[in-house]
Amino acid sequence: xxxxxxxxxxxxxxxxxxxxxxxxxxxxxxxxxxxxxxxxxxxxxxxxxxxxxxxxxxxxxxxxxxxxxxxxxxxxxxxxxxxxxxxxxxxxxxxxxxxxxxxxxxxxxxxxxxxxxxxxxxxxxxxxxxxxxxxxxxxxxxxxxxxxxxxxxxxxxxxxxxxxxxxxxxxxxxxxxxxxxxxxxxxxxxxxxxxxxxxxxxxxxxxxxxxxxxxxxxxxxxxxxxxxxxxxxxxxxxxxxxxxxxxxxxxxxxxxxxxxxxxxxxxxxxxxxxxxxxxxxxxxx
Amino acid sequence: xxxxxxxxxxxxxxxxxxxxxxxxxxxxxxxxxxxxxxxxxxxxxxxxxxxxxxxxxxxxxxxxxxxxxxxxxxxxxxxxxxxxxxxxxxxxxxxxxxxxxxxxxxxxxxxxxxxxxxxxxxxxxxxxxxxxxxxxxxxxxxxxxxxxxxxxxxxxxxxxxxxxxxxxxxxxxxxxxxxxxxxxxxxxxxxxxxxxxxxxxxxxxxxxxxxxxxxxxxxxxxxxxxxxxxxxxxxxxxxxxxxxxxxxxxxxxxxxxxxxxxxxxxxxxxxxxxxxxxxx
Numbered sequence: 177x178x179x180x181x182x183x184x185x186x187x188x189x190x191x192x193x194x195x196x197x198x199x200x201x202x203x204x205x206x207x208x209x210x211x212x213x214x215x216x217x218x219x220x221x222x223x224x225x226x227x228x229x230x231x232x233x234x235x236x237x238x239x240x241x242x243x244x245x246x247x248x249x250x251x252x253x254x255x256x257x258x259x260x261x262x263x264x265x266x267x268x269x270x271x272x273x274x275x276x277x278x279x280x281x282x283x284x285x286x287x288x289x290x291x292x293x294x295x296x297x298x299x300x301x302x303x304x305x306x307x308x309x310x311x312x313x314x315x316x317x318x319x320x321x322x323x324x325x326x327x328x329x330x331x332x333x334x335x336x337x338x339x340x341x342x343x344x345x346x347x348x349x350x351x352x353x354x355x356x357x358x359x360x361x362x363x364x365x366x367x368x369x370x371x372x373x374x375x376x377x378x379x380x381x382x383x384x385x386x387x388x389x390x391x392x393x394x395x396x397x398x399x400x401x402x403x404x405x406x407x408x409x410x411x412x413x414x415x416x417x418x419x420x421x422x423x424x425x426x427x428x429x430x431x432x433x434x435x436x437x438x439x440x441x442x443x444x445x446x447x448x449x450x451x452x453x454x455x456x457x458x459x460x461x
Numbered sequence: 462x463x464x465x466x467x468x469x470x471x472x473x474x475x476x477x478x479x480x481x482x483x484x485x486x487x488x489x490x491x492x493x494x495x496x497x498x499x500x501x502x503x504x505x506x507x508x509x510x511x512x513x514x515x516x517x518x519x520x521x522x523x524x525x526x527x528x529x530x531x532x533x534x535x536x537x538x539x540x541x542x543x544x545x546x547x548x549x550x551x552x553x554x555x556x557x558x559x560x561x562x563x564x565x566x567x568x569x570x571x572x573x574x575x576x577x578x579x580x581x582x583x584x585x586x587x588x589x590x591x592x593x594x595x596x597x598x599x600x601x602x603x604x605x606x607x608x609x610x611x612x613x614x615x616x617x618x619x620x621x622x623x624x625x626x627x628x629x630x631x632x633x634x635x636x637x638x639x640x641x642x643x644x645x646x647x648x649x650x651x652x653x654x655x656x657x658x659x660x661x662x663x664x665x666x667x668x669x670x671x672x673x674x675x676x677x678x679x680x681x682x683x684x685x686x687x688x689x690x691x692x693x694x695x696x697x698x699x700x701x702x703x704x705x706x707x708x709x710x711x712x713x714x715x716x717x718x719x720x721x722x723x724x725x726x727x728x729x730x731x732x733x734x735x736x737x738x739x740x741x
Contacts, residue, residue, distance in 0.1 A: 233703060233704060239704070240689075240700065240704055244528065244689065266688055268687060268688050269687060269689070269700075270686025274591060279591040283591045283594035284594050361703075363700070363703030364703060370706050391706065393706065
């Protein structure tokens with residue numbers, strides 16, 4: 177074609193432009209901001225802030241209150257860590273899948289993952305877990321007046337089970353042979369309950385109790401029919417190998433266990449005083 | 462219902478030898494009757510109070526303001542425009558490469574277009590948001606997360622824009638290049654001062670269409686993960702609606718998207734009409 181031959185000498189231009197673009201994409205070699213200001217020598221992804229990855233909403237561990245602020249038990253705990261580091265906490269909302277597989281931490285989006293996350297062997301492969309701070313209990317929730325007494329009824333009565341994606345609830349349900357309907361986050365799960373799209377729900381007990389306490393339509397129609405004590409515990413996580421931050425995290429947590437601020441927060445968000453305080457000795461990672 | 466009887470009576474009754482005009486009249490009457498039946502049925506069957514409560518709840522809508530504008534709408538516009546600007550220039554470069562005489566450039570451009578036109582935008586976001594930063598640990602995206610969003614939306618839109626630009630460049634009459642060359646312009650000068658400006662003018666309507674599409678694609682950036690101040694319209698509406706258990710914030714977010722896209726669509730129609738007039 178005639179036009180094409182006339183464009184020959186232009187060929188260099190796209191090349192140069194492409195080189196420029198790639199340079200721009202890969203550029204910014206001033207990586208690895210170090211929070212020199214905090215005096216502890218802990219490296220943070222953003223100067224002066226402890227960036228936390230979480231998956232909203234997950235009451236009572238993290239959710240937006242009526243004014244839009246993110247509050248909750250995990251928020252309180254990580255605020256203590258941030259305070260000890262002399263920085264402010266900033267929270268990033270990301271799908272739980274990216275948190276539990278370590279992608280969000282590895283991608284440098286945040287320093288700490290705090291999402292009411294259960295410590296599991298599989299997750300330890302990808303995350304550096306703190307000492308446990310909370311005992312996990314799963315709750316089976318069903319409509320009031322239904323004769324559902326546990327997960328076994330899901331199969332015999334051919335009911336729809338709803339669970340949150342990538343959680344231990346899902347692992348538990350699938351390992352028991354269920355084929356649950358999966359929701360991307362707890363907020364969508366509770367909306368499915370309100371919309372009557374699920375018959376039975378499996379979710380961590382504190383979250384369920386928070387729904388029953390704060391959502392009128394849930395409280396009116398639903399009840400906890402069974403509890404599953406998994407024997408597992410929640411932990412916070414850092415990028416695997418980030419021992420400086422992990423040490424600081426464990427240090428701050430142990431302090432919080434000892435000085436009563438953990439118990440105080442527990443009572444505030446769970447609604448009752450804890451039976452026992454974590455010892456902070458058994459290491460999660 | 463009276464409307465029902467008119468339907469059944471109007472239908473099969475006087476079938477034999479009707480004038481086309483009369484037949485048309487009857488057909489129209491049937492269509493209107495069906496429409497009426499549907500409307501009346503809807504009006505009776507639907508629980509309007511519940512619908513209004515779920516979708517058009519003024520109290521819930523009020524909760525969304527002013528943040529849905531100050532945060533959601535603002536971020537949607539920033540994300541989309543930054544992606545569009547990057548995509549515009551990248552698309553132009555790819556279009557020129559696509560028309561180049563150098564085979565590798567043509568091949569790269571073609572591969573680029575096919576890949577990024579074929580990939581769902583959400584896949585690009587996931588790869589740029591999590592895959593790339595993990596693979597390139599020593600590099601950091603400038604102006605993150607805005608940089609990541611701009612790059613992701615830019616890469617996606619560039620593929621479409623490149624094809625649009627190519628069509629525009631090919632639509633400029635050959636005589637334009639020849640005239641420019643005969644005036645002593647170099648090839649490159651002719652391209653950039655004569656051909657490309659005309660090409661862009663020709664493709665302004667499809668370029669605007671791409672902007673509309675990009676406004677919608679920007680709703681997928683939530684997968685990258687943001688602070689609350691980085692929420693765009695969709696994420697803002699979704700998070701507020703899951704918080705309150707009411708769909709009104711999503712409706713508000715949807716209406717705000719329409720506030721952006723409907724005027725742009727109107728603009729496209731105007732521009733197209735103008736071009737049509739110009740061609741006659």
